[in-house]
Amino acid sequence: MTTVSTPERTSSVRLHENVTDEFVEQVRVDGYAVLANAISSAEVAEINAEAARLCRGELGHVEGDFQVDLDASDEEAMRRYLCIHMPHKVSPVMERALRAPRIVEALTRVIGPNVKAMQSMIFMKSEGKPGQAWHQDEFFIPTRDRSLTAAWIALDDATVENGCLWVLPGSHARGVIYPDREHNDERFDCTVEAYNFPYKDEDAVPVEIPAGAAIIFNGYLLHRSLPNTGKHGFRRALVNHYLSAESLLPWRPVPGQHVAKWDYRDIVMVAGEDPYAYKGYEDIARPHIRPDGEGGCDR
Template sequence: MNNPNQYVFNGSITPENVQFYEDYGYLIAPHIVSVDEIEELKKDTVKIFRGKYGAMEGLIPVTAEENDADVLKKYVAIHFPHKISPVIKKNLSQEGIVSVLENIVSPNVKCMQSMLFVKGPGKAGQAWHQDEFYIPTRDKSLIGVWIAIDDASIENGCLWIIPGSHKSGYMMPRVDNFSDEYADIDTIDVTSYKEEIIPVEVKSGTVVFFHGYLLHSSKRNKTSDNFRMALVNHYMSAESMLPWDQDGKLPPTEDMRDILMVAGTDPYAYKPITDLNKPYLRPEVLIIKK
């Protein structure tokens, strides 16, 4: 899609950007994260996977002789890295990102999840899905914020999206996945959208914002020597409660309060903030049955 309104420049969002998001379900903000911020994220990623923030289940001990690339190639991603990394926690409230969220989500915004993907050479991608299938909100305000740490290309496994697919307003059925492009055991049949599927190739420091109902995926990293690292955070309006049990990992709830406010005020501030989610390493094959 070649529409100038899909781009947010210099963190300055326009009414045309807001309308584009409502119509197509995504926005692209080139270089909204600075070169220095990206470099800090890269160094911090290595620290996490070298165990500098402490041990985690599934974290493999490393030696000083192993180079950083070899260490990162052992993993796919870590969920909730902001729980241990002050660098990633700081990025949840990055000024340019929050400015966009205040305009397309709500003046009051909370974050409930971070995910750090390393996606080394040969690693499979994520099958077609809608984020709200996993993180349910009451007001359909969920938004993914995808920060490109490395340049993301078709070759190394960039995002693919279907513009406007969020407007269906419902969770599409899951079917078995038979493509080796994806690590997941199930996917969504997108053959009816064949002509509308587009890749989102972006440079390091670019941020992609996408609606919780937008169909999106990423394919296998087909390069032999390039990573496609990305920090992906999820936000929603603070006005909505969050009935999220983390795919059965947490007790059923009407409002999961393990959140971080990034803008405005918390209408539910009378409820305590909790610390329920712990960082964990994402498996090579993700099995979530709902």
């Protein structure tokens, strides 16, 4: 067992060296587990360099309040944005990361042999940038079989100071989507927050992990992050979402389409077979910036 800590709060997070039965059992019981060295240091550097190219505008159009500045340094470009969704749409590097072998190994043990990806997000989170309030990923990305699973890949050492992920262990187990509301807490970005759940902030565990490690966690797990309060530097992370290929994906339904039949087909198969391959595949989502005012927070 490997542990990491910071002066602000000591945490003991197990980093599993391999995808063992114990790893899978922790995901089942706690809702999350950490895989050490999920990607190599060279892959971390390659993804960070690609993130800078994306933020400069070298990889093509990004929707939202985006500024193309090909002369900006890596740091200048990345400090402009907190998060860009769907980078795998324009970056072969990010697209390859969807299929990182050790992460796919974990997914096939946790989800099943047939796995598809449907979203990627690159977080830059420089000093002073906000976190995200308590939420469950299944609130945003519903699945038919509760199989939604995230791979949160640290691209810098993630610590309490720079805004690591915090989780409420076991909060996924009931399979309940908790109520949501808008908020005006400036510690967080403006997505809605979950509330009225039977846990306290004191129950939360900070998941401090080194660059290259990945948190594999269930879509019903309550989690949040706090601002990057460090004096300098980033807390970068690549976050990809997966589900069983057997599950229809009723995400972004089309008006008039029966919800029981709706199946979002802008996906990437990462393991096994697609039982719905006969439907074909679509190219729908485009890279876009997470808006600061999302969720009704006006500041």
